[in-house]
Amino acid sequence: METKTRQPKLEVEQLPPREGENIIIERWEYMKDFKSFFPMLKEMLAAIYGSAQRGLKIYSERYDAINYYKHYRATPNSYLLIAKNKRGEPIGFLYARRKKNHTYLYDIYVKPAYRRQGVARKLIQTLEKWAGGPIRADTHDGALEAFKKMGFKVLKEYLEDGIKWYLIEKE
Numbered sequence: 001m002e003t004k005t006r007q008p009k010l011e012v013e014q015l016p017p018r019e020g021e022n023i024i025i026e027r028w029e030y031m032k033d034f035k036s037f038f039p040m041l042k043e044m045l046a047a048i049y050g051s052a053q054r055g056l057k058i059y060s061e062r063y064d065a066i067n068y069y070k071h072y073r074a075t076p077n078s079y080l081l082i083a084k085n086k087r088g089e090p091i092g093f094l095y096a097r098r099k100k101n102h103t104y105l106y107d108i109y110v111k112p113a114y115r116r117q118g119v120a121r122k123l124i125q126t127l128e129k130w131a132g133g134p135i136r137a138d139t140h141d142g143a144l145e146a147f148k149k150m151g152f153k154v155l156k157e158y159l160e161d162g163i164k165w166y167l168i169e170k171e
């Protein structure tokens with residue numbers, strides 16, 4: 001018997017040009033380009049855990065996340081949003097899942113050359129539009145100020161893996 005899984009339709013959001021660049025946000029229904037994606041994931045982990053190697057170890061051993069991303073297939077509740085520049089190259093991403101009462105943001109990253117141009121803000125606004133709020137995440141000192149400027153409030157602070165984490169929420 002043929003089983004059909006409901007695939008979310010491909011959605012694309014246009015970012016108003018800022019700093020002379022057109023950025024689009026896409027929702028991927030599967031891992032289309034692991035070669036471009038993996039360096040971004042590694043750099044995000046380096047920013048959080050101090051070294052990419054340490055972050056990759058935690059992400060693989062504890063969450064099997066590298067494997068998950070490599071073989072990613074969207075479900076109606078999962079959101080892998082990719083920001084692309086005008087040449088169609090991925091320059092940032094977020095991954096989130098819609099839960100019962102909130103959307104949980106697991107990962108977010110923007111390439112250094114594209115930071116402070118509103119890309120993360122647009123990724124999060126797009127997530128809010130497509131998955132619904134409130135949005136929750138756990139973040140670290142390196143990204144807390146940016147999240148606060150985007151309207152997130154700290155609900156809790158805790159230590160794990162020698163890192164100070166903040167549970168944050170945007171209503």
Ligand SMILES: CC(C)(COP(=O)(O)OP(=O)(O)OC[C@H]1O[C@@H](n2cnc3c(N)ncnc32)[C@H](O)[C@@H]1OP(=O)(O)O)[C@@H](O)C(=O)NCCC(=O)NCCS
Binds near residue numbers: 114
């Ligand atoms: C955190 C991160 C995703 C922000 O991306 P970004 O595209 O530069 O963010 P935006 O340009 O959309 O900025 C949103 C707001 O945060 C502010 N902001 C961004 N980075 C900031 C920083 N390092 N310190 C203080 N404020 C910052 C921006 O000025 C903007 O506020 P404004 O509109 O009031 O000026 C990016 O710095 C990053 O990828 N960091 C490394 C990975 C990481 O730590 N991810 C979080 C894992 S939990």
